Amino acid sequence: KAGVTQTPRYLIKTRGQQVTLSCSPISGHRSVSWYQQTPGQGLQFLFEYFSETQRNKGNFPGRFSGRQFSNSRSEMNVSTLELGDSALYLCASSSGQTYGTQYFGPGTRLLVL
Amino acid sequence: QQPVQSPQAMILREGEDAVINCSSSKALYSVHWYRQKHGEAPVFLMILLKGGEQKGHDKISASFNEKKQQSSLYLTASQLSYSGTYFCGTEDTGNQFYFGTGTSLTVIP
Numbered sequence: 717k718a719g720v721t722q723t724p725r726y727l728i729k730t731r732g733q734q735v736t737l738s739c740s741p742i743s744g745h746r747s748v749s750w751y752q753q754t755p756g757q758g759l760q761f762l763f764e765y766f767s768e769t770q771r772n773k774g775n776f777p778g779r780f781s782g783r784q785f786s787n788s789r790s791e792m793n794v795s796t797l798e799l800g801d802s803a804l805y806l807c808a809s810s811s812g813q814t815y816g817t818q819y820f821g822p823g824t825r826l827l828v829l
Numbered sequence: 830q831q832p833v834q835s836p837q838a839m840i841l842r843e844g845e846d847a848v849i850n851c852s853s854s855k856a857l858y859s860v861h862w863y864r865q866k867h868g869e870a871p872v873f874l875m876i877l878l879k880g881g882e883q884k885g886h887d888k889i890s891a892s893f894n895e896k897k898q899q900s901s902l903y904l905t906a907s908q909l910s911y912s913g914t915y916f917c918g919t920e921d922t923g924n925q926f927y928f929g930t931g932t933s934l935t936v937i938p
Contacts (some may be wrong), residue, residue: 749926751928756932758831758916758928758929758930759871759916759928759931760928761926761927761928764926771924772924772925772926806870806871808871816876817861817873818861818863818918819873819875820870820871820872821870822870823870824868825865
């Protein structure tokens, strides 16, 4: 089976712009979670989608949003980018209705200038 | 709600043992352990479900004390390949998932 893929791998944006990141889970997996990783804050949970519904949400401002499509692919959008949004954004997919084994993608490294 | 891990960092010589602890303030349904090497994505190690079980494979094992909301990861006879940052992930009974603060492990010859 192909692993979790994320596109793009690297991205440079300027403050105020918006960005959309994409995640394709492992075939058959219905749950996709998004995380932000920074040296100072570690791995922070953004949100989780299961069968096109947002099931859980972390403590991030409304500028961070996501969605999941019927084929389980997920997108994450960040509007009005701030310098502090520079981070590695990881998505992880899992198969079941509870948090089973999460398989991580390689991440998208976002730099906001 | 983010679980706290200890120690924050450690350096081991090959062959030494180590214990990494993960402590949560919430009632837990499961604990996950992941290892992340520099520049790579986290990789799953194991899951422990509530029931106080202990799991392990090869020389890495873990325990879960649901009453204390704590889990420990045990690394036996460490190898150079064990170097990386270890994260616990906790799923609480409210179905919320959080990664721990991380423990950086460096194994030296």
